[in-house]
Each structure stands twice: as structure tokens, then as C-alpha cells.
Amino acid sequence: MFAIQTNPQPMSLAAAKAVGIDVGYGFVKAVSPVARVSFPSVVAPYIEDPLSGLFYDGTGHRVRVRKANGEVEEKLVGEAALRSLAATATLSREKPASLHDLMLLAAAYLAGAGDKGPFPKQVDLAVGLPLAYFRAQKDALKKRLEGLAAWVSVDGGEERYISFGKVLVFPQGAGVVLAGDVVLPGNGYLGVVDVGTYTIDYLLFEDRGDGVPRPLPEACGSLEAGVNLLHRALAAEFQRQTGAPLAPSMYQEVVEDALAGRPIHYAGKDIHLEEKLLKARRDVAQAIAQGVLAAWSSRASFVAMTLLAGGGACLFGEELLRSLPGARVAKEPLFANAMGYLKMVCNND
Template identity: 80%
Template sequence: MLALQVNNQTLHAQIQVGAVGVDVGYGFVKAVSPVARISFPSVVAPFVEDPLSGLFHDRTGHRVRVRRANGEVEEKLVGEAALRSLAATATLSREKPAALHDLMLLTAAYLAGAGDRGPFPKQVDLAVGLPLAYFRAQKDALKKRLESLAAWVSVDGGEEKHISFGQVLVFPQGAGAVLAGEVALPGNGYLGVVDVGTYTTDYLLFEDRGDNIPHPLPEACGSLEAGVNLLHRSLAAEFQRQTGAPLAPAMYQEAVEGAMVGRPIHYAGRDIYLEDAFKKARRDIAQAIAQGVLAAWGGRAGFVALTILAGGGACLFEDELLRALPGARVANDPLFANAIGYHEMVCKVD
């Protein structure tokens, strides 16, 4: 089952929420609050007026208007709508550009019910995450920036709401399933978490010393620069080999979904089949991820009682990772595992 994409939710929560957990991933943004779960592709594009006045608008994606305290106003397309734009911008660098990151975060928070309309708008508490490879270097700067972030936001023509954040918590990505408390600890042994994202795979190892508390082992936690993007690159290379033309990034998701079910891409008057390349790449990438994780866990790997698979790539590489990692099972909701955990923790602290 592919868990890289879920239907966009455009219903604006009528109840103002006090806390929201947001996972701004390289592939998808996910947000969880008491009233909603939101997911959309991590893509932004300039807003352009529809010359057909919405005659063929399919209402996927989001039109976002942000008004800053200094009067500056920006209007962008975010998510599916941006993905279809020729001027689409995605987060490809290690450190997401602040303007891009914050726009997607404000959009997700708004759709999840954050924000206030009153003359003295209330703040919302926020929890976010960072890949382990960048956590130590970026967490303090990210926390400080988000604590000062404030704007009036409107999504899809909805009522303008002021969004700002009171308490901001930053967690290491991949710990969501453990933070959410959905996992029964082994009682006395090791618990692993492997979070397969678009550009990175985070792995964590926890020890239960009989006190029912997960104690992280820092030397066995880290990030691999491997994820769903390697599958995209493999399919793009095969597409170019067959056609002589590059595969546009906007087509990556369609190429993956088509290859999974043996559906070709129609290009230049003929059908391009990527199924065989997909199967080989999925097997090779999953094997590389599993070997990297097991090498990091070293001699403890054989004593791991349970490995939780999370992230959008967990289901994409599910079969291979279930066979390769000790006691592996997919999280109850792998796409939202981190956001759920962040939300649980910010509510507990509050």
C-alpha cells in the first residue's frame, strides 16, 4: 500500500485549537490537531489568476494569502495546485529555506484549525521536527524563528485568521511513534524506529530497562541520506534512457504510482513502462537502508524486539524492510506518525 499521498482536506475547523503538531517533510507536509489531520505535497508556486475563471478547477491544492504585520502581502499556491505549476518550488536543500518552510507550516496550521480572529488573537502551541542529521545544528535557530513567526492567514478564500505560536517544541524526526505512546515497550530490551522519508531515513534505538521508559541510545541514532528520492532518480534515469528526455519532477509521483501497478506513462506517442526498473530500484534501495540501519545498531541489532517503520516511505518499501529488520512492523498511521507524536507531546507539556 502506497502511503505517500492522502486526499487534501479543505474543511476549515470551526473550533480554535490550542496546539498543533506539524511535520514539514521534504515530500509532504503533515499536521495533526484535535479536529483535523492534514497532508499536502511540500511544493509552493506563484499564484496566477485563472483565465478560465475556475471553469475546470478541480479544487485540489491550496491558494494561500499571508499578510505580515508590516503590511506585506504574499499570495501563493501550496500543495497539489503548486505541483501542477510550471514555476513550482520544492524543498531540495538540507536546510529548508525559511520563507518556504514557514509558508507551508502556516498553511498546515490554518487547515488544522489554528489561528484566532479576535482583536487580541490567542496563540497556539506548536511542535515540529527536524531530521536527526540536522537536529543538533538547527533546532535552536528553528525554535527561535518560529517563536517570532506571526501573520494573518487565509486559505482557499476562508476567513482571515491571525496565527502565532506561544510554546514551540522541536523534536528529532522519527521519534513520533514512540512519543505518541502507541508502541508497547518490550519490557526489557531494545526498540527500534526507522522513519523513511523523501531524502533522509532516520533511525533510532531505545532501551527499555524494565521501567517502561524508552531510553534513547545516542550512538545508535542517526540519519541515512537515502529515501524515496532515490527511487525517483532511478525511474527518471530509466525514463530518459527510453525516451532521451528528462522526466519532470512534477511527474515523479505519477511515475511511482503507475509503476507500482504496471501502468505506463504516455509520452511522444508511445507508452513508457517503468515497472521493471521500479521493482529493482525498490529492492536495492530498501536493502541499502536496512544495511545502513543494522550497521549503525551493530551488535545490538540481534537483540531488537520490535522495529517500528514510519514515514511515507515505510509502506513503499514495506515488504523488503519487514524481511530485513528485526521484529519490524509498520506504524498504525505511518504517514502521520511524527505529527501525531509531536501533537501528543505539546499537549502533555501544555
């Protein structure tokens, strides 16, 4: 069912003075004092809708970025980009700056950042990086974002100038603890497992009874695994049944169909992937759990609680709850990191 709209406009928001943004491989998440936003990490060229928005369903966004040198870029991001035949997502360890920064500016705008002027105020920003890449990329990312500035408009809304004053970069997964909503074990170990699309970040903290979580560096790291392994299993099964490859831009759609028990219509046939989804979900969750437990080594049996965060926490939650010690899903797992980043940038004045 499509909502018939004409010239849809974004919601008007009060200006946000700070924003925490988690630019993941699967989804971009942003949290500010006035809004929270999420959309798939996909970008596509903007092409004028020949139907003039008659069947616009309100999903996805058209982003217009005007830089100081006069260069103008107009793209689709999120669900709108997923529907494009030219959709682009990044699989590389270091996200291309052009894609990363466009999605970040769009998320910041939608979360209320930016000012019309005449003397635009800067916004404080906190972001994260996977633990495996944090040490190598954090300084370069911080410097680049400190220099990022542009006039931004989303979905035809007012043009706002967005630039960043204070920029903080945190290791991914740490935001779950930084958010401050965690009840520490009192005298024991707290684990965090952040399940993303292409990386699993795991952390282990010791609480000596004083309420201060102390990370164990040798028990913190990343696994190059995640929801993408589930995508690959379903794509392989789709190709086995049809003889045709499945476009990466359709992975999320296929997962959602399989979860809902809906067949995929292809070449006049109904392709069922529900059974493969269930098996792949168990297999991937077991691989994640075994990788984390191996990294925690002899301390694993002493972990009092393991917090599960990230979009994959919902997808694999049932299996991981049985496999990891004291496991429970964090409050609002999709936004947990971004919420922590925002809290830290607001408290760092």
C-alpha cells in the same frame, strides 16, 4: 474525472489550541485535536485560473499570507503547486525559511489554528528536524518560529491570525515513540526507522523492564537516503527510454503511475516503468536496511521490534518487513511523528 465546483471553500473548523507539524521534504503533515492534514511539500506562484475554477478538482491549496508590515504573499501549495510549471521544492539540508514557513502556516491553518480576533490567541506548536540536522538547527528554528506571525487565508476562507506561543522542536523519528501507542518489548531493544524522502532517521531504545524507553545515542542518526533514490532510478530509466529528462515536480506522479501499472504517455509513445520500480524498490529498501543494521551494530540481533514510520514505510514496507528485526509498520505511519509532537506539546503545559 473532475468535480465541477464554483468558489470552493475550506471546511470550517473549531479553533485548535495546539498543533504538531512535520514539514518533510516530500510531504507536510499536521495534526491537531480537530483535524489532520497532509500535502506535498511544493510551492508555486499563484496565477488566476482562466477557467474560473470550472474544472477545479479540490486538490491543492491557494494560500494568502499578510504580514504585520503589510506585505502580502499569495502562493499555491501541495497538489495545486505540482501542476504548476514553476513548482518549487527544496532539496537542501536546511529548508529555505520562506518555503518552510509558508507551508507550515498553510498546514496550521488547515488544521484549525488561528483566530479572527479581536484579540487573537496564540497556538502551541511542535515540529521536528532530521536527527542529522537537529543539534545544529533546532535553536535557530525554535527562535524563528516563535517570531513567526501573519494573517492567513487558505482557499478563500476567512482570514485568521496565526502566531505561536510555546514552540517545541523534536528530533524526527522520536515522535513515533512519543505518541505513546508503542508497546515496549519489556526487556530488550526497540528500533524506529522513519523513512522520508531525503533522509532516513533511525533510533534505538533500550527498555529495562520499567516501561521507560532509553535511547542509545551512538545507535541513533540519519542516512541521506530515502524515497528520492527511487525517484532518481525512475528518472534515469525515463531518460534512457526517451532521451529526455524528467522534471522533479513529476516524480511523485510517475511513481503513482508505475505503482498502478499505468504507462506514461510521452512523444506519442507509452513509457512503462513498472519493472524498474519493482527493482529500484528492492534495491533501495536493501540499502536502507543495511545502513540501519550497520549503525545498530552488535545490538541489531537483540532488537525485539522495529517500528517503520514515514511516507516511505508504505512504499518500502514489504521489503523492510523482511529485512529488519521484528519489523512492523506503525499505526498511521504518515502522521506518526506529527501525532507524537502534538501529544508532547499538549502534555508540556
